[in-house]
Amino acid sequence: MSIQVFRLNFRLRTGFRVGGGQEVGDNVLRQLRIGADEVMIPASSWKGMFRRVSEIIFNSEEHFEGHSKKEVDVKTINTLLKSDEKFRRIAISEIGKDVITQNGINVDKLDSGSLTDLMKLYNEYNCPIERLYGSNYFAGGITISDSVIRDSRIMERIHVTIERKSKKGSEGHLFGEEIVDTEKIEVRVIVRNEFELWKNTLKFLKEIGYFIGGSKSRGIGYIVLDEKESEYAVINNVIETPKFTELREYLS
Numbered sequence: 001m002s003i004q005v006f007r008l009n010f011r012l013r014t015g016f017r018v019g020g021g022q023e024v025g026d027n028v029l030r031q032l033r034i035g036a037d038e039v040m041i042p043a044s045s046w047k048g049m050f051r052r053v054s055e056i057i058f059n060s061e062e063h064f065e066g067h068s069k070k071e072v073d074v075k076t077i078n079t080l081l082k083s084d085e086k087f088r089r090i091a092i093s094e095i096g097k098d099v100i101t102q103n104g105i106n107v108d109k110l111d112s113g114s115l116t117d118l119m120k121l122y123n124e125y126n127c128p129i130e131r132l133y134g135s136n137y138f139a140g141g142i143t144i145s146d147s148v149i150r151d152s153r154i155m156e157r158i159h160v161t162i163e164r165k166s167k168k169g170s171e172g173h174l175f176g177e178e179i180v181d182t183e184k185i186e187v188r189v190i191v192r193n194e195f196e197l198w199k200n201t202l203k204f205l206k207e208i209g210y211f212i213g214g215s216k217s218r219g220i221g222y223i224v225l226d227e228k229e230s231e232y233a234v235i236n237n238v239i240e241t242p243k244f245t246e247l248r249e250y251l252s
């Protein structure tokens with residue numbers, strides 16, 4: 001089994017803010033920090049960003065509808081239950097042993113509710129987005145690191161919100177927002193499946209870019225993948241040391 005390992009570097013021009021959120025009595029949107037001089041982008045923020053880009057590329061109505069509509073016949077599901085042990089284990093834990101037996105689906109125990117669940121499970125299991133990023137039923141094939149940025153400058157911007165609905169005229173509310181002023185962020189990623197979708201996701205991030213964190217509508221958090229500063233390695237044997245090469249080769 002082959003896996004791909006990435007050291008990705010992104011360029012920023014407008015800084016970013018990954019929350020933190022807002023503390024009670026404080027009208028400043030804070031950046032997530034570790035200790036006094038380090039800020040963090042958690043893996044979950046990265047994963048959300050990568051997933052949205054992959055969804056844009058994959059552009060499947062069925063996926064956006066949560067795989068709730070596409071019908072699958074019992075025979076097709078049975079075939080997968082017999083050939084794929086992992087799918088079988090997930091199906092047993094989600095649908096139950098009385099329905100998913102050694103010989104496949106016990107149709108006598110299959111009510112319309114469990115059939116709907118089973119079809120949804122089948123469709124998600126076969127969807128590249130869920131295969132790569134995971135679903136409620138199973139883990140995906142991607143692992144992402146947190147990013148820690150040291151010695152970063154944090155600026156505070158002041159915004160005014162106007163409540164247009166207020167009858168007393170435009171009443172302004174002041175609030176602040178922390179922005180991490182940095183030009184470069186690094187993240188490490190390991191990918192075990194859906195290599196084509198992943199490659200296209202990185203191409204999109206290189207050519208167009210996307211947003212990470214909060215305040216997207218104010219243009220904050222715009223990132224672009226820097227292929228010259230990024231590297232990858234393909235590992236076929238887990239005990240070998242990865243040989244990193246420029247990402248440019250991977251994306252060409």
Ligand SMILES: [Zn+2]
Pocket residue numbers: 062063064067124127128129130
């Ligand atoms: Zn899907």
